[in-house]
Amino acid sequence: MRTVAVVGTGLIGTSAALALSARGIAVHLEDADHDAARTAAALGAGTVEPAEGPVDLAVIAVPPALVGPVLADCQQRGLARCYTDVASVKSGPRADIAALGLDTTHYIGSHPMAGREISGPLAGRADLFEGRPWVLTPTPDTDTDTLNAALELVALCGAVPVVMDAAAHDRAVALVSHTPQLVSSLVAARLEHAEETAVRLSGQGVRDVTRIAASDPRMWIDILSANAGVVADILEDVAADLGETVAALRSLQAADEAKRREGAQGITEVMRRGNAGQARIPGKHGAPPTRYATVAVLIGDQPGELARLFGDAGRAGVNIEDIAIEHSTGQQAGLVQLSVAPSAATGLTAALRERGWSVRD
Template sequence: MRTVAVVGTGLIGTSLALALVRRGLTVHLEDADPDAARTAASLGAGTTDPADGPVDLAVVAVPPALVGRVLADCQRRGLAHRYTDVASVKAGPRADVTALGCDTTHYIGSHPMAGRERTGPLAARADLFEGRPWVLTPTADTDTETLNAALEMVALCGAMPIVMDAGAHDRAVALVSHAPQLLSSLVAARLEHADETAVRLAGQGVRDVTRIAGSNPAMWVDILSANAGVVADILDELAADLGETVTALRALEAADEAGRRSGAAGIEAVLRRGNNGQARIPGKHGAPPTRYETVAVVLGDQPGELGRLFGEVGALGVNIEDVAIEHSTAQQVGFVQLSVAPSAVARLNTALREHGWSVRSV
């Protein structure tokens, strides 16, 4: 594959174009908003000049509701030999593609499982897809060459291909992406009119839960509109769980001991179910989750401190498996939580204290 057309230069389209240009491909950019295409081109994502003839692959990077119409237009113009899209929902666009009479032999749906809270070409990154799953949803008549072209695109972006049925994909992303987005927004909405003193107490827990609530509402309306029924089904189940949890919490306030025991048992059951679900999320490099221990270090908010800490940990021969930073709202310090192998905790605590670092108990 040498030439690609990217139709739609938002976050995903521009990131894809940047990744392919970095690998030496010629990328032609199109967008309904010419300014967006020119911005992407100025970032090094390709050229706005039209291709001399059909490119090897055209990538339709538009909202789910527009995929069918844009694909039909691209095929009518003979833009490419083969086509894919990168919409976050697959069943709806596939139905539109079929209804519009598009050529499905040379088309395959796809969805890179990557994104950011920011949108538009200026938020794009060439490494956005590296190490991320990238779902491919071939139709019954997608030919082998089209599948291979999509696999090559995924490989060039450093992602991991996963072949799925379109409906199964939509049910999966409703569970792991779309419903969590709404829940994050609902929790964050509780803060909108909260007392300022309460908001200033926000720690890492609420920051973790509400991080994706900063996402673009218009973009999510497009996504959720294309997968509304499946997401609603999941939220119905969550609503039932919430109802039972509220009942259990009310029972904890009961005057009789039996009521309080019943409430405690209900809350414990919810928390244990959460433990079990969280434990199923894949760990490092997709391996089964590994139990790491946390070493928390107080870090001054000044240039070079984080690099110095990482350097000293590395010099000790300790691998940092994960890292999180919690910022103090009252002082110019942060709390860096280093996830390391349990066998390294005691040695790391001692060495860091000897080097003058303030180490917190976790």
């Protein structure tokens, strides 16, 4: 692959263009918003000059409802030899493409499982797809050259290819992406009119749950409109669980001891199911999840403090598997939670204390 056209320079399109340009691919940028295309070009994602002939691959990075019309336009212009889209829903665009009678021999649907809670070309990052799954949903007549072009795209972006049926993909993303987005928004919505004293008590737990609630509603309307039925089905199941949980909580307040035990059992069961589901989420590098030990270190909000902490951990011969920072409200300090192998926790704690760090038990 030597030449690529990226049609749509939002977060995903710009990130793909940045990754490809960094690997020496000549990238031609298009967008209905010419300012967005020029911004992506200024970031080093490619050029807004049109290609002289058909490019090797066109990446259509537009909302699901626009994939069919944009693909029709690109094929009519002979923009590329092969085509893929990166929309987050696959069944709807495939149906639109079939209804328009477009060439599917040289087309393959795809979806990189990566994103951010901010959008637009300025949010683009060349490393956005590194190590992330990138789903490919070939049609029954997608030819080998087109599949290979898509696989090369995935490799150039540093992602991991996963081949799936379009409908199975949509059910999967409804469960692991679209429903969590709405649940996060629903929890965050409770904070909108909450008392300031309550909001100031927010800790890492509520930050983790509500992080993606900062996403652009306009972008999510496009996504959810294309997968609304499946997401609604899952939310109905969540609503049933919520109803049972509410009933269990009411039982915990009952005067009758048997009722309280019943309520406790209900809460225990929903949390047990949550434990089991969370344990199935792949861990580091896609491996089975590993239970790490946590070493919590109080750190000042000053330049170089994190680097010094990581350096001291390195000198202790300990690999940091993950990190989280809980910021103190109103203080220039935070609690850094270092996830390490359980066998390394005691030694790291001792080494850090020897170097003057305040390690919390």
